[in-house]
Amino acid sequence: MNDPNVLERKFTIPARNRAIVREFRKVMEDGYVDATGYLRKPLIGKTIVFAVTKRHAETLATLIDNEFAHLKPSPEIKYADYVVSGVGQGEDTTDAMARIRRFKKEISAGAGVGQHAGHRL
Numbered sequence: 001m002n003d004p005n006v007l008e009r010k011f012t013i014p015a016r017n018r019a020i021v022r023e024f025r026k027v028m029e030d031g032y033v034d035a036t037g038y039l040r041k042p043l044i045g046k047t048i049v050f051a052v053t054k055r056h057a058e059t060l061a062t063l064i065d066n067e068f069a070h071l072k073p074s075p076e077i078k079y080a081d082y083v084v085s086g087v088g089q090g091e092d093t094t095d096a097m098a099r100i101r102r103f104k105k106e107i108s109a110g111a112g113v114g115q116h117a118g119h120r121l
Contacts, residue, residue: 021063049082057082
């Protein structure tokens, strides 16, 4: 029997990636209800992608960046980027902190990463 973790690292399913981006966009546009019953509406801003492999993270970041391209002040600014955690086998993480610093310094199309507004439903 194949280990699901090994399969996850070997295969990227385009339809699943598109579904992830659709769900991300839905949450960004409509918000979500947290465990306490508050409707949380994330402010549109930059996004850092974490995934099982570097390749998968790059793919998702590119798809998200393209999905929100209309919000970017210029094409060279990234809406989404990725960072590799260092947990995966063979992943190159030497530039992770430099990547985060560069990403945070770029002019953003909206609010900062991780900001949200909310109210109770």
